[in-house]
Structure formats: structure tokens, C-alpha cells
Amino acid sequence: MLKNVAKIFSSLVDRLKTAKPSAKEVEEVLSDFYLQLVSADVAVETTEALINDLRKTLAGMKVPRFGDQEEVLRQAVRKAVESLLKEADVGEIFKRVEESRKTGRPVVVLFVGPNGSGKTTTVVKFAHYLRKRGYSVILASSDTFRAGAIEQLETLGQKAGFIVVSQHYGADPAAVAVDAVNKATSLRANFVLIDTAGRTEVDRGLLEEMRKIKRVVKPDYVIYTGDALAGNVAVNQAKMFDEVVGIDFVVLSKVDADAKGGSALSISHATGKPLLFLGVGQSLDDLDDKPVKRLLESIGVG
Ligand SMILES: Nc1nc2c(ncn2[C@@H]2O[C@H](COP(=O)(O)OP(=O)(O)OP(=O)(O)O)[C@@H](O)[C@H]2O)c(=O)[nH]1
Ligand SMILES: [Mg+2]
The missing domain is CATH 1.20.120 (Four Helix Bundle (Hemerythrin (Met), subunit A))
Known part of the structure; x- marks a missing residue:
């Protein structure tokens, strides 16, 4: 690493x-x-x-x-x-649950990011992380674009014991997310995590689609998932997502496989958005919620 x-x-x-x-x-x-x-x-x-x-x-x-x-x-x-590394306070997300209990609406988290950046894996890891802390979670399969995406989230999510709300390929991703929020509201679940599509090229179409989901669903948080192996590209794409969609936190995945370390060092500084987690492997527990400590140790100054 x-x-x-x-x-x-x-x-x-x-x-x-x-x-x-x-x-x-x-x-x-x-x-x-x-x-x-x-x-x-x-x-x-x-x-x-x-x-x-x-x-x-x-x-x-x-x-x-x-x-x-x-x-x-x-x-x-x-x-x-x-001083370059900004870390998000995950406790802030937990506090939001207390507020949402009063309104009966779940805390809604929208995951966005380019193709293959680790969104689906991170959604399931985060759901597992929340459940370990006593929260109930429902997943929304709003990637209705990529072949196999719905089955991927259903398989990973259901294997881990989560309800996955999905429709068919080509369905409106925002409608799937709204379905999931309604289901979570009726079941009094604490969280809805929304998995979305990526594209090989991050184009205006993808960004507009994410913006539309955000406008319709009004998530409490938008999390950008970037691939550490993409280096500077991951940083630049995070900036594009922030400009058009607006992001709150960054999760950097595949840090375990990254030798260079460029995006890990620069993504929170260059985007101004705090790091929430690092993805450090493919299994459910491979989500590090102390990103700054981990990064300082990995570069030998911790
Ligand atoms: N080593 C490692 N692999 C990861 C990590 N996170 C995700 N992966 C792998 O990266 C690949 C892509 O992950 P996905 O979660 O499918 O990425 P995605 O952003 O949902 O991809 P699309 O839906 O195609 O846009 C999978 O093979 C994951 O197992 C990580 O933290 N470490
Ligand atoms: Mg995916």
C-alpha cells in the first residue's frame, strides 16, 4: 500500500x-x-x-x-x-439518524462515481458497517444501465442479508431510489444507500443523470467513490462530480492495491471534500474509517 x-x-x-x-x-x-x-x-x-x-x-x-x-x-x-488530509466525521451521519427518527424518513445516501470505481462494493461494505453499529439499512439498485449491475447488488446485498430494492434495466434510476425510500419509511429502516451507474467516459449525460436523482430523492449525503488506482484522473473526476452534482464526502477504494498513493494524498485537498473511508480490500470489513491515520502510517510518518 x-x-x-x-x-x-x-x-x-x-x-x-x-x-x-x-x-x-x-x-x-x-x-x-x-x-x-x-x-x-x-x-x-x-x-x-x-x-x-x-x-x-x-x-x-x-x-x-x-x-x-x-x-x-x-x-x-x-x-x-x-494538514492536507481532511477526514469526515462519521458521527455526523449517526446524529442525522436521530433527527430522521422524528420525521420518520430514513437517512438517504447517494453514491456516485465513474465506472468501476467501487460504488457497488462500497455500498454493501457501508451497509455492513452501519448494521454492525445497530442501524437497519435498505439498498437501492439505481444502476439500471450496466448489464449485470442489478444482479451484482442483489447478490452481494442479499448474501450479506440486506433488502435490495430494484426494478428492470432501463427503469428510471430516480424512481427506484424513491421506491426504496418509501419501503424504508414503511419498514422504519434507518438508512437507504443508493447504488448508481458509472460510465467509462464521465460525460455530461452521466453527471446530469446523477443530478436528476439528487433533485428527486434529496439525499442527506452524496458520496463520491473514487478508484485510488486511477490517480490524478480520480481527483479530476471528483471535481467534475462536485461541480455538477455536488458531493459531501469522498471514499477512495482499492487503496490496498495502490502503490503510487497520489490520489490518496491529494483527493481531499484538491477537492476540498473530506475523506470518509478508504476501501482496503474486497471483503465486507475492508472499509477503514480512520483514513488519515491509515494514510500517515502507510507513508511511514504515522
Ligand atoms: N482490492 C480492492 N478491490 C476493490 C475495492 N473496492 C472495490 N473493489 C473491486 O473493484 C471492482 C469494481 O468494483 P464495483 O464495486 O463493482 O465498482 P462500481 O463502481 O460499482 O462499478 P460500475 O457499477 O461498473 O460502475 C470489483 O471487482 C471490486 O471487487 C477495494 O477497496 N480493494
Ligand atoms: Mg456498480
Whole structure:
């Protein structure tokens, strides 16, 4: 997990720790660091923010004469990285359940994202996560577009013991979601999680379709699911979804399979949206709700 960025960070610390480097040497190291991060797919704006932060910290840093220079540097790097990573408060979602009990309407969460980014898997993992905490959940199969999508959610969802509301291929995705909300209301379920379609190309059509579902269903939260392996593309697509549909949180999937780490480091900074979870595998429990801790540890500064 994130081996490439972990190496880049440890080589930065190695190069700076030996003697007190001159300002010129620091600039050389930072300039190499910049190129390495960008080629590991860290977004340019995020790389720049990180370098500026580090430059300031290094200039003001008092390296202890006999102390552990390496540790001081590692802490400085940790602080700089930490300030880029925004984490969502999952407790906020639980609080919403209390409010929704009064109205009788479930908390509705809409999952959006490009083709193959992990939406369906994340929907079922999140349902499992909520159930473990005592909440009841109903799933909506609003991907009426891709062949096999309805069966995929039905199989995964029902195997895990959830009710899956579906219609037929070509049905209006918003109508499926409304059906699911009605069913959840009559069963007094706490959550409805809506799985939607992706497209190979994220085009206006897909974004408009998501916007329509959102307008009709009025979800409490919209969660963008991005594929860590897509690197910068995942970050840019998240921005497009946010502009047209509006997103609240980001889940980054397949972080377990990602060596580069670029999107993991930059997606919350570049989109301004907090990370809710990391997907770290294919089974139900492979959802990490402490993304910042996990990322800092993975890059060796945790
Ligand atoms: N290793 C790993 N694989 C994952 C993770 N999340 C999803 N996958 C796999 O990625 C593939 C695509 O996941 P889906 O959940 O079907 O993605 P999707 O966004 O629903 O795809 P479409 O419906 O085609 O748009 C599947 O084979 C999943 O098992 C993860 O966190 N780690
Ligand atoms: Mg899917």
C-alpha cells in the first residue's frame, strides 16, 4: 500500500537529516521531491501546498544538536501531510439518524462515481458497517444501465442479508431510489444507500443523470467513490462530480492495491471534500474509517 510515496518521503527525510543543509541544498531536495510526488500522481496544487508548508517549517526549525534529527524531520513532514488530509466525521451521519427518527424518513445516501470505481462494493461494505453499529439499512439498485449491475447488488446485498430494492434495466434510476425510500419509511429502516451507474467516459449525460436523482430523492449525503488506482484522473473526476452534482464526502477504494498513493494524498485537498473511508480490500470489513491515520502510517510518518 502506497509504497512509492512512502519511499519518496523516507528519501526526503534521509537527505535532510545528515547535516544542517544550506538553503540552497534544501531547495534542491525540495525540487526533487516535487518532481517525484507529481510523477507518483499527487495533484500539482497539493504538491505545491505541501512543499510551501515544508519550506516554511524547515526554515524555522531548530534541529537539536544531540537529539534525534530524523525524528524532528519526520514530525515536520507528518504535520505538513496531516494538514492536507481532511477526514469526515462519521458521527455526523449517526446524529442525522436521530433527527430522521422524528420525521420518520430514513437517512438517504447517494453514491456516485465513474465506472468501476467501487460504488457497488462500497455500498454493501457501508451497509455492513452501519448494521454492525445497530442501524437497519435498505439498498437501492439505481444502476439500471450496466448489464449485470442489478444482479451484482442483489447478490452481494442479499448474501450479506440486506433488502435490495430494484426494478428492470432501463427503469428510471430516480424512481427506484424513491421506491426504496418509501419501503424504508414503511419498514422504519434507518438508512437507504443508493447504488448508481458509472460510465467509462464521465460525460455530461452521466453527471446530469446523477443530478436528476439528487433533485428527486434529496439525499442527506452524496458520496463520491473514487478508484485510488486511477490517480490524478480520480481527483479530476471528483471535481467534475462536485461541480455538477455536488458531493459531501469522498471514499477512495482499492487503496490496498495502490502503490503510487497520489490520489490518496491529494483527493481531499484538491477537492476540498473530506475523506470518509478508504476501501482496503474486497471483503465486507475492508472499509477503514480512520483514513488519515491509515494514510500517515502507510507513508511511514504515522
Ligand atoms: N482490492 C480492492 N478491490 C476493490 C475495492 N473496492 C472495490 N473493489 C473491486 O473493484 C471492482 C469494481 O468494483 P464495483 O464495486 O463493482 O465498482 P462500481 O463502481 O460499482 O462499478 P460500475 O457499477 O461498473 O460502475 C470489483 O471487482 C471490486 O471487487 C477495494 O477497496 N480493494
Ligand atoms: Mg456498480
